[in-house]
Amino acid sequence: MGKIELVGVEKAFGNVHVIRNVHLQVEDGEFVVFVGPSGCGKSTLLRLIAGLEDTTGGKILIDGTDVSDTPPAKRGLSMVFQSYALYPHMSVRSNIGFGLRMAGMPKEERNRKVEAAAQVLNLTPYLDRRPGQLSGGQRQRVAIGRAIVREPKAFLFDEPLSNLDAALRVNMRLEIARLQDTLGTTAIYVTHDQIEAMTLADKIVVLSAGQIEQVGSPLELYDHPANLFVAGFIGSPKMNFVTGQAAAARGAATIGVRPEHIAGSRTDGEWAGTVTVAEHVGSDTFLYVAVPGIGDITMRAVGEFALKPGESVYLTPDPDRIHRFDAEGQAMLAAR
Amino acid sequence: MARRISTTHRVTATAAGWLVGFLIFFPILWMVLTSFKTELDAFSTPPQFLFFHWTTENYAIVQERSNYLHHAMNSIILAFGSTAVALVVAIPAAWSMAFAPTKRTRDTLLWMLSTKMMPPVGVLVPIYLLFRDGGLLDTHIGLIMVEFLANLPIVVWMLYTYFKEIPKDILEAARMDGATIGKELIFVLAPMAVPGIASTVLLNVILAWNEAFWTLNLTTVDAAPLTTFIASYSSPEGLFWAKLSAASTLAIAPILVLGWFSQKQLVRGLTFGAVK
């Protein structure tokens, strides 16, 4: 079991409030991803759950028990750090087995478990090496091995893939997804990578300035962002925001439309503009268009759309996919 | 682009380096040479550099007059004993300052170091009285306590600097893995800090070995280390340069050998933080 509940959690360093009144429910076996801009408190929130930092208010419950005053070792969680944080003076075998050794497990049983974990992670040939003799990806797998071997109630990941190159990142992402799926262990994962968040998460938690902006499944957040912040944060390229006339005409202070929900045409459409930058990547075409009276709009066309900077283009937002926001930046019901 | 260094430049620089090295080394060389002279040659003007009557009689006399091994043993006990006690106290202290600092940690560190700026003679009388009344004069325990306390600030500082270099993540990983503070210290921090601890031990042993003020004032025979042994040759009956030199050579020989074999550690220890 690994059900985690945050009830009004607060954290202040001196008089700087880093986490403010966070309420969150993580169900057993769920994969939850924390996203948000740099410095918004993702790592801090994760460390509060881990017990590496003490809360200054509120409660943290694991399987219904208040663990706010329980030391990290007793919470039954394991953590994968961005820096891997392997023990440099120990072999891979001892690194993975360290937690079991601390728990007083006899050597034979420990070895069996370590070898099983190494098998799953393709680390068997490296068991007797030191971390310094491994590649980045292998180190990351050792760190994951160290986390799974203890059969924790939940995994905590703090940007575990951000030190890897792009190709490896994709592989490891799939590996983590597969692993979490087979083990069925609760996971909380911090990232600022959109794709990681969207692909891994059962539930995404969007944080900003120490507060939760919205919680929901990836598609819920994409289709129904609760406010301007979430709308701008989820999705890449970013949602276009338009204020003024065009918004007022739809009864909103701001309207938002994603680049992929705008149709482009050479001949006619709702907004006439001029292409300023055109990016052709083969599978998609990204156009940056200056529209008089509206502003700069990004649009995305599937496949090749042969337009060059300086040419004129007509843009038409999909009326069903226009998001409306009131003056406070909150989403207004019934997008239309 | 690598900087080009002309041959002349290299020759002058090398010569200058050797000259400075020789100047620094000269007193030690002179002491060793003097130890092989007769008392008469030791005094002669102009001084004789190499062409004198070489003799080992000073060593024989020194060995006869006093028990070198006894003092050497005391030096070892004091140097290593005080270092061991210092480590036991300083490792946890440095750990807490490096990994669980408070607002006052910086001040505490500075204050500790500032105690080294006080001349020891300032507290000689109270300490002497404490030792006299506590029956600690001329005992190993007493001397170890004094030397340990005298060097503690330096030991804490050095270890603190080393510990600061250890990534906090790794200790946190150990904590997540269920290590208690004690186990974290023994299984993770200490092994990672071995090079740092080694240079600290080395420096502290050398400092304690050469420490003369307290040993001269608080010991006579039983716990007297080599510093006292040397000093006994500058006696009221007059200075015996050759014998004094022989005694000094004997006293510094062990530490010189130790220092020679651990140069690398020492340099790393002393320049720590200056170069990465």
Ligand SMILES: Nc1ncnc2c1ncn2[C@@H]1O[C@H](COP(=O)(O)OP(=O)(O)OP(=O)(O)O)[C@@H](O)[C@H]1O
């Ligand atoms: N020990 C600390 N003392 C004081 N302030 C801290 C401390 N740790 C973090 N903070 C502050 O708390 C805020 C949140 O930090 P945190 O590391 O949680 O951000 P983050 O969302 O993980 O950012 P990133 O994406 O860059 O990792 C930051 O403004 C940071 O400066």
Ligand SMILES: [Mg+2]
């Ligand atoms: Mg972070």
